[in-house]
Amino acid sequence: MVLLLCGATEMSRGVIVDQFLADHPDWRHLALEDLQGNDDPDDVIGMGAFFALLVACECAKDALKEGFNVVITCPAAEMIDTVQESFPKDLKSVYLGRSLKAQKIFDHAIDTRRQSVGETCGVLHKLVAKA
Numbered sequence: 001m002v003l004l005l006c007g008a009t010e011m012s013r014g015v016i017v018d019q020f021l022a023d024h025p026d027w028r029h030l031a032l033e034d035l036q037g038n039d040d041p042d043d044v045i046g047m048g049a050f051f052a053l054l055v056a057c058e059c060a061k062d063a064l065k066e067g068f069n070v071v072i073t074c075p076a077a078e079m080i081d082t083v084q085e086s087f088p089k090d091l092k093s094v095y096l097g098r099s100l101k102a103q104k105i106f107d108h109a110i111d112t113r114r115q116s117v118g119e120t121c122g123v124l125h126k127l128v129a130k131a
Contacts, residue, residue, distance in 0.1 A: 001131045002060065002087045003027075003071040003124065006080060008096035008112050013073045016096065016112075019121045020071060024128070028063045030056055030072045032079055053079055057086035064090065069128070080105070092127055096120070 005013055010033050017029055035052045060070045074080055084091060095102035095109040102109050110123050 001069045001128060002064070002091045003069070003128060004074060004080070004083055004087075004091055004093040005071060006074045006077075006093070006095055006106070007099070007102065010073075010075060012112060013075075013096065015117055016120050016124075017071055017073055019117050020124055023121065023125065024069070026067075027069045027071055028060075030060045030063075030070055032056060032073060032083075033075045050082070053082050054086075057083060061086070092131065094124070094127070 005017065007013075008016075013033075014031075017031075021027055021029060032053065035049060035056060060072060063070050072083060074083060080093075084093065092108070093106040095106040096112045097109070098111045098113060099109065108123075108127060110120055112120055115123070
């Protein structure tokens, strides 16, 4: 299973994922935040960043083949389609925050402004238990 977490801040996603992983040792984390900020001035059309995203998704597929589940944190909306296309069957997408638009794009939304990290992880635990 692949759990895609988007929304909130990088720090919020990190805290939530750290707690989630502490409860799920059979999961691995792919932080797409690590792909940002490596802009090559010669890459005017952004193919380097796109290629890095494709490579990251292939690494996640390898982890799935090894028997792990993967949680992917995604900092940018332009990355979401590529991640969703890479995992058409195994993906559950979750938006962390409150957005009416996100409810149409994502499988689930969790209003993290009204819930603690523990409560948010509790919702995530229930989502992955159903899969």
